[in-house]
Amino acid sequence: MTVLLERFGDPWSVLREMEEMQSRMNRAFGQWGGPAGGRYPSINVWTASDGVIVDLALPGVDPKAVDISVEGDRLEVSGTREPGATEKDARYHGKECYEGEFARAVHLPFRAEAGKVSARYRNGVLRISVPRAEADKPKQVTIEVS
């Protein structure tokens, strides 16, 4: 088999190799490694009094293959990723991109207005906006003095 890639033998690439090995080990050790605890995809969560925004890092995914479900105070995103080569004669030198089913669930600080959830996919980031349910918003109670 022809070797089309080589690696440098200089110190900076050794550091890079260690970095890469660390992230490979993080992925291999699943729940013990990395900021996302080995879960895929990684997420960022923003909150405000009236809603929550969740960013999921999902590059190269067909939005139709992603399922977003909101129930009460729980948001769940799941789907499948197939980043593989389409050609039959493809020979892999390295395969790091996540392949297969994924699912992440976020526990929201309030009950969601399920009908008003919106999602946008841009640059491989899926941004889901979940507004707070009207019934769940805090209400001011006037005290009657008699």
Place this chain on the structure above:
Amino acid sequence: MTQEKTNLEKKTSGEVQSEAEAVGLTYVPAVDIYENEHGLVMRVEMPGVDEGSANVHIEKNLLSIEGKVHTEVPEGYSLVRAENDAGAYRRAFQLSGEIDPAGVKAKMKNGVLQVLLPKREEAKPRKIEINVN
């Protein structure tokens, strides 16, 4: 023990004014590499990077890939969980002499950078005609 703010949190709270200040972390992007009869195909995953923020550079057989992450910080929100921080993706590969650097092409879509690295003509498999005299 004080908790240091992540770069993304600093951006949200307005502490960081410019991209230059928020140098952020360097991420190593996940890469799939496969070979077909024409050459190599590289798939570099850099979510949050748009076409204009990705850089592919070849010099002396070293292929360098860089992508700056742009997070649209939603106004009025505060960051409660950051598994992805601000920063840039960086990775470099040493190419063998079989790749033709002049023919390298790259395209970016949905956070995935696809790099096509063609083999030089001489390096492609060729069928050799046998002359019978």
